[in-house]
Amino acid sequence: MGVWKGSGERVGRRTFLGAVGVSGAIGFAGCLSENGSEGGETADQAVENSAEALIRNGFEAAGIDPPFETTIYANAENDERIRWAQLVQYELNETDLFDVGFEQLEWGTYEQLLLNMAENEENCLVTLDLSGGWDPHIYVNSLFHSAHRAPNGFNFNHYADERTDELIDSAVAESDREQRVETYGALQERLAQQVPISIVRSGEEATVYRQERIDDWRQYPLPGSEYDPVYAPYGGEFLETEDETTELVGDAVATVSNTDPVRMNDTTSNMATSLIYEGLLAVDFDGTPRPLLATDWEQLDATTYRFDLREGVEFHNGETFTADHVRASFGRYEGSPREPDVYDWYDGVDVIDDTELEVHLTGEYGPFETSVGVPIVPLAAGDGEIDLADEPVGTGPYRFDEHAEGEYWRLRRFDDHWFDGDDAVPAQPTVETITMRIISRPAARRAALEADELDLSVGLSADDVADLDGDPEYGVERAATGSFDFLIYPQYLEPFDDVDVRRGIDRLLPRQTIVEEVYAGQGTVAYTPIPPLLSEFSIEGGDPGV
Numbered sequence: 001m002g003v004w005k006g007s008g009e010r011v012g013r014r015t016f017l018g019a020v021g022v023s024g025a026i027g028f029a030g031c032l033s034e035n036g037s038e039g040g041e042t043a044d045q046a047v048e049n050s051a052e053a054l055i056r057n058g059f060e061a062a063g064i065d066p067p068f069e070t071t072i073y074a075n076a077e078n079d080e081r082i083r084w085a086q087l088v089q090y091e092l093n094e095t096d097l098f099d100v101g102f103e104q105l106e107w108g109t110y111e112q113l114l115l116n117m118a119e120n121e122e123n124c125l126v127t128l129d130l131s132g133g134w135d136p137h138i139y140v141n142s143l144f145h146s147a148h149r150a151p152n153g154f155n156f157n158h159y160a161d162e163r164t165d166e167l168i169d170s171a172v173a174e175s176d177r178e179q180r181v182e183t184y185g186a187l188q189e190r191l192a193q194q195v196p197i198s199i200v201r202s203g204e205e206a207t208v209y210r211q212e213r214i215d216d217w218r219q220y221p222l223p224g225s226e227y228d229p230v231y232a233p234y235g236g237e238f239l240e241t242e243d244e245t246t247e248l249v250g251d252a253v254a255t256v257s258n259t260d261p262v263r264m265n266d267t268t269s270n271m272a273t274s275l276i277y278e279g280l281l282a283v284d285f286d287g288t289p290r291p292l293l294a295t296d297w298e299q300l301d302a303t304t305y306r307f308d309l310r311e312g313v314e315f316h317n318g319e320t321f322t323a324d325h326v327r328a329s330f331g332r333y334e335g336s337p338r339e340p341d342v343y344d345w346y347d348g349v350d351v352i353d354d355t356e357l358e359v360h361l362t363g364e365y366g367p368f369e370t371s372v373g374v375p376i377v378p379l380a381a382g383d384g385e386i387d388l389a390d391e392p393v394g395t396g397p398y399r400f401d402e403h404a405e406g407e408y409w410r411l412r413r414f415d416d417h418w419f420d421g422d423d424a425v426p427a428q429p430t431v432e433t434i435t436m437r438i439i440s441r442p443a444a445r446r447a448a449l450e451a452d453e454l455d456l457s458v459g460l461s462a463d464d465v466a467d468l469d470g471d472p473e474y475g476v477e478r479a480a481t482g483s484f485d486f487l488i489y490p491q492y493l494e495p496f497d498d499v500d501v502r503r504g505i506d507r508l509l510p511r512q513t514i515v516e517e518v519y520a521g522q523g524t525v526a527y528t529p530i531p532p533l534l535s536e537f538s539i540e541g542g543d544p545g546v
Contacts, residue, residue, distance in 0.1 A: 051507035055097050058501035062494040067099040070490075072125040074102075075110040077254045077440045079461060081485070084200065084514045085127045088487060091508045100125070107254055111265060115151040115337075118158040118492050126156070126488040129203065131223035131267050133482060134287045135367030136184045136530045136537040137172045142340050143529065144168065144196060153340055157491050159196035172344070173364045175302075177536075180366055184537045188528040195502040196491060200511055201519065202526040202533075203483035206465045208449065209456035209475050213242050217456070219479040220285055221533060224270030226458040227436075231275065231397045231429040234292055235284040238425045241455075246432035251439050251448065253459040255406050260388035261375040262336035271458070272409050272436060276316075277394035279373030280307055280326065289369040293321065293376055293395065297369075303347070303361040305368065311355055313418045316399040317386065319378045322354040329376045341374055397429055409436045449474075462520040482533045484526050485514075 059066060074085040082104055092098040105113065114126060132138040142148045145168050146160040167187040174180045207226065209217050218237050220228045230239045230248065241248065256272045258264055264273070280294040291297075294307040313321035327349040333342035345365040350358040361368065378393050380386040386393055392400050397419065398411040411434040421427030437454065439445045442461040446468075448454045460468070469476045487509065489496045496502060511525040530538045 051504040052095050052097060054500040054504035054507070055095070055495075058495050058498035058504065059097070061498055061500075064495050066097040068097065068495060069099045069101075070123050070125060071101040071103055072127065073110065073113065074104050074127045075107050076104040077107055079442050080518050081127050081129070083518045084485070087510050087514060087518070088125070088127070091510055092505065095508070107266065108257060111257075114156050114488075117156055117488075117490060118150060121493060122490060123493055124490055127485070128488060129483050129485045130154070130529075131270075131481075131483045132531070133222060133367075134283050134370040134534070136180075136534055137168070137344075137367045138371075139482075139484075139529045139531070140184075140187060140191075141168055141172070141344065144191065148340050152335075152337055156488050157196065159194075159491060161190070161194055161196075164190055164194065172366055174366055175364055181537055184530060185539065188530060188539050192528060193499075195489070195499060195506050197489060198487040198502075198506045198509055199484050199526045199529055200487060200509060201485040201515055202524045202531040203481045203485065204478055204523045205458075205481040205483075206460070206462075206476060206478045206522065207456055207458050208460050208465055208468050209477075210449070210452070210454075211242075211473060211475050213245070213455045214239065214475065215242055217475060217477045218285060219477040221479040221481045223481060223483050224267040225274050226271050227434060228274055230431055230434060231425070232282075232285075233397075233419045233422070233425045234282040234290040236424040237285065238429060240430050244430075246430070247435065248431045248433070248456070249435045249437065249454050250456045251445050251454055251459050252409060252436040253438075253445075254440060255438055256403065256409050258389050259392040259400075260381075261377065262332050262338045263389065265337060272411075273375075273392045273394075273400075274396075275398040275411060275434070276392045276396045276400055277375030277377070278396050279375055280309075281369060281373045283370050283373065287370075289373075292373065293326075300358070302364050305359045305361075305372075307357055307359065309355040309357070310418060313395050314416050315378045315395050316393045316414060317378050317380060319380065321376070321395055323349070323351040323357040324354075325376050325379060326357060327351060328379055328382050329374065332377070332382060333374070341371070345371065398434060401433065406438050408438060410434070411436075462518070462522040465522065466520040478522075480524075480531070480533050482531055484529060484531055486529075 072085050072089050074082040086102055089100045089102050092100045117124060142154040144159060144164055146165055149155045149158045167183055167190060171180055171183040171187060174183060205219055205221060207217055207219055218229045229237050252268050254268045256269050257266055258269055259273050261277060264270055278292050280292060281289045282292040284290050293310050293313060295310050296308040297305055299305050309323060330342050330346055330349060333339050345361045345368060347360040347362045375394060377388060378386060381388050397414055397417045399414040401410040401412040403409045413429050413432045419427060439448060442464060445457050445459050446464045449457045465476060468474045489502050491497050515523055515525055524532060528539050532538050
């Protein structure tokens with residue numbers, strides 16, 4: 001059996017393996033037992049056979065005769081995702097239980113497929129990654145809680161399980177650290193049994209820079225914050241260029257699709273605006289909450305926090321920052337696609353005066369201090385005078401300058417930023433303008449870097465990062481990150497509503513091959529959603545053994 005290319009052309013097995021660079025894909029099951037098996041079976045074969053038996057059980061229960069036809073999707077801007085989607089397609093087709101086609105879509109169309117797949121009952125397998133934050137709640141709530149069904153959340157396949165909801169709600173409300181660790185362990189075991197999605201890999205961020213321009217680079221470990229090291233007073237970081245040139249030219253892998261914080265669903269848009277918007281608090285490069293638009297805060301009781309706000313802060317449109325901006329900014333999230341970012345904990349704000357307020361929570365909320373840093377925006381955004389989707393306006397050290405659709409996105413230093421400087425960071429960024437060139441193809445990104453058209457790249461393929469690492473012309477900075485790749489099942493449709501079918505597919509996924517061959521060893525094999533970045537909460541080794 002062959003495999004479908006993006007064009008719809010069916011190619012042979014040998015051609016496919018050569019195209020994706022996979023030397024060990026045959027029979028690699030991704031969830032291997034260390035035990036031997038009877039009859040001379042290898043561990044790989046035993047897992048593959050047990051996986052196929054599970055799938056057949058599910059087919060029989062649904063009255064389905066194989067092969068079952070479906071399609072696996074990836075977005076066209078992400079070559080690595082395309083490659084691992086094709087690997088999954090190949091593994092499933094090799095069983096003769098499936099006839100899986102492959103399609104790639106431009107991001108805007110892909111996003112709509114994801115958000116509406118359950119409502120439209122799409123017969124599809126979808127590949128994606130999720131970027132989270134500094135608390136385990138971020139990685140499980142929007143994807144798995146039944147209250148966050150797409151399109152107003154990221155529970156794309158409308159997974160619903162009472163026990164899962166109970167564990168998520170219990171863990172986030174728990175203040176005792178050890179109890180939280182125990183509850184998140186139980187939650188991950190539950191998800192491993194239910195398999196609403198299959199986690200494939202925990203990610204790693206890497207930036208490659210030209211050493212003739214940049215002496216050093218501190219990698220922020222969360223996707224969507226790739227350019228924060230240019231100027232991050234809260235983390236004691238700023239960038240000095242080697243030749244004192246005041247423009248920094250980097251890349252972005254896709255068009256900036258929406259810059260309104262309540263509607264941003266992609267890491268590129270977050271990356272393009274992370275130096276524009278600021279919140280009450282920021283989380284530094286090591287995961288510690290730091291003051292930003294708030295100068296100080298304290299917890300008054302289990303559900304009340306008081307914040308002292310920074311004075312003399314100006315928005316890029318000239319408004320003066322006050323407590324009313326915080327209240328209005330939080331309120332904008334109600335009914336929006338990003339509603340859980342705030343309304344998972346928010347019960348209102350009491351404005352005491354312009355520089356002091358109290359935030360009331362709906363209940364105890366463990367990750368509050370790492371979650372309250374949502375972007376604060378001008379009142380003009382609520383009045384309709386500014387459309388943040390077209391013109392992002394915040395209080396950050398850089399303001400939006402200009403962009404050309406599909407070509408570049410440019411920021412310019414905001415000279416009236418509030419920071420006065422300290423022993424570690426100067427009062428103003430040394431870089432005046434940041435230009436992010438939109439370069440969707442990995443080969444073109446590398447070519448631009450090597451042609452000295454880019455000072456740095458945050459979007460090189462894993463193969464290119466590995467190839468340039470060690471070259472004296474380039475510096476490479478890596479960091480384990482808060483992201484994971486996963487496969488979404490249409491569990492609202494037969495036969496994917498049967499847990500045996502999902503478990504069987506999960507066991508067939510070539511995780512190790514994906515990490516080694518597609519990502520050049522960048523990242524780690526994963527089975528559960530809380531990444532190694534949060535080592536206290538992450539299940540050691542990741543394999544739940546189910």
